[in-house]
Amino acid sequence: MSGGPARPVDEDVLLARAYLLRVAEPPAPAVSHLVELLGPVEAAERIRSGADLGPHVGAEVGARRQVDRSAVDLAAARALGGRLLVPEDPAWPTTAMAGFAARPGHAEWVAPLALWARGPASVADLATPGGRSVAVVGSRAATAYGLWVARDWSASFADAEVTVVSGAALGIDGAAHRGCLAANGTTVAVLACGIDRAYPPSHGRLLEAIAEQGLVVSEYPVGAVPARHRFLVRNRLIAALATGTLLVETGRRSGAARTALAAQELGRPVLVVPGPVTSALSVGNHAVLRKGYATVVGSAADVLEDLGPITGDPAPDPVDDGPRALTDGLSGSAVRVHGALRSYVPTTVPELARASGVVPGAVPRALDELRDAGLVVPDGERGWSRSV
Amino acid sequence: MSGGPARPVDEDVLLARAYLLRVAEPPAPAVSHLVELLGPVEAAERIRSGADLGPHVGAEVGARRQVDRSAVDLAAARALGGRLLVPEDPAWPTTAMAGFAARPGHAEWVAPLALWARGPASVADLATPGGRSVAVVGSRAATAYGLWVARDWSASFADAEVTVVSGAALGIDGAAHRGCLAANGTTVAVLACGIDRAYPPSHGRLLEAIAEQGLVVSEYPVGAVPARHRFLVRNRLIAALATGTLLVETGRRSGAARTALAAQELGRPVLVVPGPVTSALSVGNHAVLRKGYATVVGSAADVLEDLGPITGDPAPDPVDDGPRALTDGLSGSAVRVHGALRSYVPTTVPELARASGVVPGAVPRALDELRDAGLVVPDGERGWSRSV
Numbered sequence: 024m025s026g027g028p029a030r031p032v033d034e035d036v037l038l039a040r041a042y043l044l045r046v047a048e049p050p051a052p053a054v055s056h057l058v059e060l061l062g063p064v065e066a067a068e069r070i071r072s073g074a075d076l077g078p079h080v081g082a083e084v085g086a087r088r089q090v091d092r093s094a095v096d097l098a099a100a101r102a103l104g105g106r107l108l109v110p111e112d113p114a115w116p117t118t119a120m121a122g123f124a125a126r127p128g129h130a131e132w133v134a135p136l137a138l139w140a141r142g143p144a145s146v147a148d149l150a151t152p153g154g155r156s157v158a159v160v161g162s163r164a165a166t167a168y169g170l171w172v173a174r175d176w177s178a179s180f181a182d183a184e185v186t187v188v189s190g191a192a193l194g195i196d197g198a199a200h201r202g203c204l205a206a207n208g209t210t211v212a213v214l215a216c217g218i219d220r221a222y223p224p225s226h227g228r229l230l231e232a233i234a235e236q237g238l239v240v241s242e243y244p245v246g247a248v249p250a251r252h253r254f255l256v257r258n259r260l261i262a263a264l265a266t267g268t269l270l271v272e273t274g275r276r277s278g279a280a281r282t283a284l285a286a287q288e289l290g291r292p293v294l295v296v297p298g299p300v301t302s303a304l305s306v307g308n309h310a311v312l313r314k315g316y317a318t319v320v321g322s323a324a325d326v327l328e329d330l331g332p333i334t335g336d337p338a339p340d341p342v343d344d345g346p347r348a349l350t351d352g353l354s355g356s357a358v359r360v361h362g363a364l365r366s367y368v369p370t371t372v373p374e375l376a377r378a379s380g381v382v383p384g385a386v387p388r389a390l391d392e393l394r395d396a397g398l399v400v401p402d403g404e405r406g407w408s409r410s411v
Numbered sequence: 412m413s414g415g416p417a418r419p420v421d422e423d424v425l426l427a428r429a430y431l432l433r434v435a436e437p438p439a440p441a442v443s444h445l446v447e448l449l450g451p452v453e454a455a456e457r458i459r460s461g462a463d464l465g466p467h468v469g470a471e472v473g474a475r476r477q478v479d480r481s482a483v484d485l486a487a488a489r490a491l492g493g494r495l496l497v498p499e500d501p502a503w504p505t506t507a508m509a510g511f512a513a514r515p516g517h518a519e520w521v522a523p524l525a526l527w528a529r530g531p532a533s534v535a536d537l538a539t540p541g542g543r544s545v546a547v548v549g550s551r552a553a554t555a556y557g558l559w560v561a562r563d564w565s566a567s568f569a570d571a572e573v574t575v576v577s578g579a580a581l582g583i584d585g586a587a588h589r590g591c592l593a594a595n596g597t598t599v600a601v602l603a604c605g606i607d608r609a610y611p612p613s614h615g616r617l618l619e620a621i622a623e624q625g626l627v628v629s630e631y632p633v634g635a636v637p638a639r640h641r642f643l644v645r646n647r648l649i650a651a652l653a654t655g656t657l658l659v660e661t662g663r664r665s666g667a668a669r670t671a672l673a674a675q676e677l678g679r680p681v682l683v684v685p686g687p688v689t690s691a692l693s694v695g696n697h698a699v700l701r702k703g704y705a706t707v708v709g710s711a712a713d714v715l716e717d718l719g720p721i722t723g724d725p726a727p728d729p730v731d732d733g734p735r736a737l738t739d740g741l742s743g744s745a746v747r748v749h750g751a752l753r754s755y756v757p758t759t760v761p762e763l764a765r766a767s768g769v770v771p772g773a774v775p776r777a778l779d780e781l782r783d784a785g786l787v788v789p790d791g792e793r794g795w796s797r798s799v
Contacts, residue, residue: 048747048768085770168687250750251738297685297697299556300709309685309709312700319707321688321697350639359436362638380436382473 032111039067040109040137041093041244046070046084047136049242049256053079055133063109063136092244099245105141105218108240110134119150119264122289132288135242135260141218142238144209149186150266150291155330156186156211157294158265158286160258160279161195161272166304169195169272172296174202176269179323181208185330188213188265190257191230191239193223195271195279200233210237213261215253217245240264258282267292267330269320273307280307283317292329293317353392356381360389361398361409369406420499427455428497428525429481429632434458434472435524437630437644441467443521451497451524480632487633493529493606496628498522507538507652510677520676523630523648529606530626532597537574538654538679543718544574544599545682546653546674548646548667549583549660554692557583557660560684562590564657567711569596573718576601576653578645579618579627581611583659583667588621598625601649603641605633628652646670655680655718657708661695668695671705680717681705741780744769748777749786749797757794 040063047054057080058066069076070084071091097107108115120134140146148154157180159173177187177199187203189196191212203210212233214222218241221227233239242260243253258281262268268286270293273279283293295317298305311317320326350358356379363378364370372390376383390407393399402408428451435442445468446454457464458472459479485495496503508522528534536542547565549557565575565587575591577584579600591598600621602610606629609615621627630648631641646669650656656674658681661667671681683705686693699705708714738746744767751766752758760778764771778795781787790796 082770082773083768085772086764086768090765168689172688250747252743252746252750296688297693297700297707299687300560300684301556305685306709309707312685312707313709313713319685319697319700321694321701325701355640358640359638362640376474377478380471380474382470384473385470 032109035064036109036111037097037107037137038093039063041096041107042067042071042091043136044139044242045092045096045244046087046090048083049135050133050259051083051136052133053077053083055136058136063111096244100139100141100218103141103219103245104234105139105245108138108140108146110137114145114147116146116149116264118148119146119156122150122263122291132259134263138240138242139218139244140238140240142234143236144186144211144238146186146211146238146240146264149188149211149264154186155184156188156265157326157330158188158261158268158282159195159199160189160261160268160270160282162274162277162279162304162307163192163194163196164274164304165194165198165272166302168298168302169296169304170198173198173271174205176271176323176326177202177210178206178208180326181206181210183323183327184208185266185327186211186237188261190214190254190261191222191226191233193226197226197229199271200229200237204232204236207236211264212237212239213257213264214239214241214249215243215257216249217241217243217247219245220248222249254278255281259285262286262289262291265291267294267326269294269296269326270308270311270317271296272298272304273311274304275306277307280311283311287316294320294326294329296320349396349398353396354389356385356389357392357396360386361393364393364399364407364409366409367402369402369408371405371407375407420497423452424497424499425485425495425525426481427451429484429495430455430459430479431524432527432630433480433484433632434475434478436471437523438521438647439471439524440521441465441471443524446524451499484632488527488529488606491529491607491633492622493527493633496526496528496534498525502533502535504534504537504652506536507534507544510538510651510679520647522651526628526630527606527632528626528628530622531624532574532599532626534574534599534626534628534652537576537599537652542574543572543654544576544652545714545718546576546649546656546670547583547587548577548649548656548658548670550662550665550667550692550695551580551582551584552662552692553582553586553660554690556686556690557684557692558586561586561659562593564659564711564714565590565598566594566596568714569594569598571711571715572596573654573715574599574625576649578602578642578649579610579614579621581614585614585617587659588617588625592620592624595624599652600625600627601645601652602627602629602637603631603645604637605629605631605635607633608636610637642666643669647673650674650677650679653679655682655714657682657684657714658696658699658705659684660686660692661699662692663694665695668699671699675704682708682714682717684708737784737786741784742777744773745777745780745784748774749781752781752787752795752797754797755790757790757796759793759795763795 123134173195181203187210189199262285359379400410511522561583569591575598577587650673747767760774788798
């Protein structure tokens, strides 16, 4: 166990959690509960020794319990400049991970046993009032519209000192990381493979840039290959590491919609970028909106507002209560008398009363109001006309 | 009063309501309440005679009570092939107008005293389960996107025998009427001027087509000119005559947003077409969505679904619970074993167990499952590989 927040984590804790991470394919609820009960060192020792720990732990570790590559995995990560983040470390994102514990009905909803990490950024205070973050997710086959929104808004999040979390995939993910990096922000890439791997291969340089300026994290040891089920498991982590999840652009079937659902199950806001109903890549977004748990966002400012209080300015309400006109703010009688006035053609008070339906006695006051607003001028002997 | 649903309305009722419609600029809550109390004939007689009916009625009728043009107005409407629809008439849209009575706190929320109408269509059963209708509204300065949605979806509404109600304005209104007419549907134009007037002038032919195939209605007598406050008053009628209101495309300030608000106040669904966040003409739509009372719609089918039960098919859910893959529907173990298999490279059961984290004893069953799904083939002595 850790000797305290100021001291580094004991090596035996790191070795134990590195062993557990590899021996049990995440998520491993039974092993997680065992660690909660016994601590990581004793839990690892019992599993390694082949002790009977019941059928659930047995099913999770039966395939690999005899493979202890913890020292090799730690050395490989360190050779890359990486490290193992563990719950005993003050750099652990405790608040962000607390969402999992709040889902007792979901056996698989357990926080990771540890996280391999590479890069200078800290995720310690993610999803806290002091360290807001937003997961920016969407389709790989995004359109220019979606890519623009992901990149531009992520730059705005960076400007607002909000960390951008994503999955380093092609399309929306990549655009989000790039927009954040371009604005010198902090971005976190959560991988479904080892932190040494360039996946997708064309994102090798992007991942290097994230590791230099932000953080690359994964539940999988150095060398681990991405596999289909790992992407699904990884998506829950993306949602957990963010104060809220922004769905930028998704088609009919998308893993990003799963990330949004995970965010919702974690009790975090799900924010959705609307798009043209004619775009197949917005169909998924609109479907999520129709489910009722998500909120439309029309700008990066909307997102910042919906993530909760912040030091910046709130998003301006883009719509007034109604149309703005010369006569806004005037009484109903004044508006009606104004409608009865003509430009350059003088109209008398009785004529105005008949045309507007305002009683003759109330017309002079309406005219006074209109004159104060600069909308009417006396015209001729007893007439009035519009000033414009 | 009417002698019954089968008989035409008495001429004195028509004359009384024609007089009241012109003498009191709509909406006229005090006159409406007087009519409820005394009936239209007696209410009109008392007002015409100059009786003291209290300050509220006095304010509403003081300007025009001495002008009785009811016979002229009726004759002018009839000369156009028009008529005066009154609550005593079985053709009156009783259910649609009932929404007003349900707003006791809103003094101005009264149903019209009567409606000038021109065209073969009936509005009798509008906003009832048997006669659904949708108000299609939006900006005059619409984009090609908004015009396409208004026109295309309105044709779909026509196909579903849903009446399209709008305001005959430039932009979205016109596209909605045209789409409905093109599909031989019923469309209702609610005007802020007399049913004889072509306003806007460029919609003269469109209004003629609506009057031939659908219905043109107005609270204002033949010859009445449009005025600013009349558009606002008219918008409440558009919302009232529809089962729900569809906001197609609106900018920062729009009268259409007022119609949506009126629909909401009448307890009718407000449906909103999303658009690109980069479009100034979708800003108003997204702002309405963010207020929380409206629903996103991604297709005409969504709209029909949200209007309530209908004879047609419900809108299909465009998104599954998650991504579709070869391994969808298989057990977690099978998915993991599948991830560990390679194409053309045989892998043994112990190797599969280590790579997938599935206990060795469970691998054969996973392989059986994968073989049933056609995803795995035996390869070599004791190996397995992907079938594709």
